[in-house]
Amino acid sequence: MSFASRFARITVGVIVTLAVVSALFFAFAWHSSIDPVEPPTASAFDHAVVLRGAQLAALGECVTCHTAADGRVFAGGRAIPTPFGTIYSTNITPDPLTGIGQWSLAAFERAMRAGVDRKGRDLYPAFPYDHFTLLRDEDVKSLYAYLMTRQPVRVPAHPNELDFPLNFRPLLAGWKLLFFRQGRYRQDRSHDETWNRGAYLAEGLAHCGACHTPRNLLGAEKKDQHFGGGESENWHAYAINSASQSPVPWEANTLQFYLRNGWHALHGVARGPMTPVVENMAGVPETDVQAMAAYVISLMGQPTPERVRHAEGLATRKVAPPVAAQPDNVGATLYTAACAVCHESGRPLPFGGIDLALSIGVSGEDPTNLLHVVLEGLPAAGEAPMPIMPGFAHTLSDPQLLALLTYLRSRFAAKPLWSDTETAIRHAQEAERRR
Ligand code: HEC
Ligand code: HEC
Ligand code: HEC
Structure with missing residues (x-):
């Protein structure tokens, strides 16, 4: 056989294989559209079921993700940052045009269990359907009853800001093939x-x-x-x-x-x-x-x-004795001047600052949250009584922060500094300047 005809055969073979694979893929990726329905009326649902749905929705954080900062409840538009770009939550009020008013229970259930919308398009896993797939039928029904009895709000979806090729939804079928298993929760009989x-x-x-x-x-x-x-x-x-x-x-x-x-x-x-x-x-x-x-x-x-043993030591110790001034230790000086007044006050939580030897922010595996708290503080929120701590974003330089964190980590956690603290400080300060 000549080289040319062998080459031609191989080429044909590759093309046929690719065609079969992509046909199989699209057969897998394709989902039918589910017919629209008239939005059900509130009287279609049992009151107790709606109440149960409200509790389930709270646990599922539906309102947190599906409400924009200044938006109407469940009307979507909240920006969800991901490493791949920004995804916006959708309107899940029963508005027939911009929400899920025309969705039957079957369409809603398919979205929750399989991450496919009513028209058959795959949904991004920023919507945690890889968890919701475990739900029992009656819980899906209660959630549906609760959402369908909310106030309809007309707000069109905000387009996602994802780069090509991630903005091409059919690719999600590949993601699902690799990482997503649809399935309900299975009782584990070895536990109660x-x-x-x-x-x-x-x-x-x-x-x-x-x-x-x-x-x-x-x-x-x-x-x-x-x-x-x-x-x-x-x-x-x-x-x-x-x-x-x-x-x-x-x-x-x-x-x-x-x-x-x-x-x-x-x-x-x-x-x-x-x-x-x-x-x-x-x-x-x-x-x-x-x-x-x-x-x-x-x-x-x-x-x-x-x-x-370490925890028992913490429980029995009194608030740490005040440290003598250490003029050559920038971290210790900053802590004594800016933090100790609250964090060694001995006032109980949530208003007193906790003994930092108890704080996961100092002992944890990552410095990110400690930086958030030190830079932004804990602002008073709404009417509820809340702990308040000032932010130090405009007071502390990068080297001062590094000295402070080094001191906190060694005095309160007796652990070495995190390996990437300097990068974390730089990122946190940049994020602060963008705020
Ligand atoms: C972590 C954030 C998050 C949470 C929590 C969340 N969602 Fe979503 N949801 C999304 C995003 C983002 C989308 C849009 C996905 C897309 O565009 O592919 C979405 C889409 C949906 C859709 C499809 C709507 C459409 O028009 O295509 C339904 C239905 C839905 N969510 C219901 C719920 C319910 C019910 C809950 C609570 C049990 C919930 N979601 C909790 C982020 C979330
Ligand atoms: C005006 C009082 C005040 C000052 C000053 C203050 N804090 Fe706080 N801080 C609080 C309160 C109140 C909380 C919330 C309760 C808690 O978690 O300790 C808090 C929380 C924290 C937490 C989270 C603890 C946890 O894991 O829950 C850290 C870490 C922290 N502060 C560090 C600092 C550092 C470092 C400084 C100095 C640069 C400082 N604070 C200055 C009052 C203060
Ligand atoms: C939307 C994201 C998110 C979800 C969902 C979430 N957490 Fe968290 N959780 C966090 C973050 C971020 C922190 C760190 C908070 C801080 O620094 O104060 C945290 C802190 C915690 C802590 C404290 C850790 C420690 O050692 O001090 C516990 C415990 C915890 N979460 C349990 C849960 C449980 C249980 C659930 C499910 C019911 C849950 N979380 C759901 C984001 C989440």
């Missing part, structure tokens, strides 16, 4: 009812892993580092598995209190993207919060004897 309830909620609707699990380069959660510490909106979501660095190990009752109240005397205050999580938790039945805490604690496992 409470644990299973907690696992069902934490893994599914409450999607804790969407923030607390690290992601790979294509934005999928790394299953082998489940709850091992992730990112959300430029905040670090600390490890909440056996790698937890919390100075006092979490226990079921302290975690339940923290999730419910947004702070705990031995752990401090929930900040950044964790704030709406705990705010929404107020609308969730106590037994459900308790079940999630029990589940997460089981993943953390028994703390090592060293951690237990």
